Amino acid sequence: MSLVDTISEDMKIAMKARDKDTLSVIRMLKAALMNEKVKVNHELSDEEAQAVITREYKQRKESAEEFAKGNRDDLVKSTEAEIKIVEKYLPQQLTKNEIEKIVADTISETGATSGADFGKVMGAVMPKVKGKADGKLVNQAVKSQLNK
Incomplete structure (x- = not known):
């Protein structure tokens, strides 16, 4: 249905x-x-x-x-x-840990090393989490991992 x-x-x-x-x-x-x-x-x-x-x-x-x-x-x-x-009509949302893992994997895939690569990482992550994660959470995860 x-x-x-x-x-x-x-x-x-x-x-x-x-x-x-x-x-x-x-x-x-x-x-x-x-x-x-x-x-x-x-x-x-x-x-x-x-x-x-x-x-x-x-x-x-x-x-x-x-x-x-x-x-x-x-x-x-x-x-x-x-x-x-x-x-009730949304798909199961990803947890913060799941989002951080996807972001970490994507950073490895794209070879991002600094905050300057933020757009490249976000562009690669968002299709993976579309509808399953809030963009604000993804944004925060990318920023925190790129600024380590």
């Missing part, structure tokens, strides 16, 4: 269960997927759908951070609840 079909099925389940919170988040995801489908003018592949969901996840993470800075705990809690629902 494709990711889009899974989301549609989960929407039906949330409707039957009268789970308003889950339903509203799934509807937002479904709307984002439909907008992307119209934009690209074809049915979305699982990879394309994953990119849309990742984008929605990042938006919610950034919103939660901004709400926390503004001392809006009520909005932080609701946004974090949304994040938990969106996370």
Whole structure:
């Protein structure tokens, strides 16, 4: 079953269960997927759908951070609840150790030796971890390992 079909099925389940919170988040995801489908003018592949969901996840993470800075705990809690629902549709995220290992292997492969090689390493690492790791974590891992 494709990711889009899974989301549609989960929407039906949330409707039957009268789970308003889950339903509203799934509807937002479904709307984002439909907008992307119209934009690209074809049915979305699982990879394309994953990119849309990742984008929605990042938006919610950034919103939660901004709400926390503004001392809006009520909005932080609701946004974090949304994040938990969106996370169900993301692939299993890599741990910090796994990211650091991939970065170390990539540094060896590319022959990077200093911070000047940052772009080359990031360009090689990101396709390996696409959808499975937050870019900020990868960025930090590359910087820390190149600056040793």
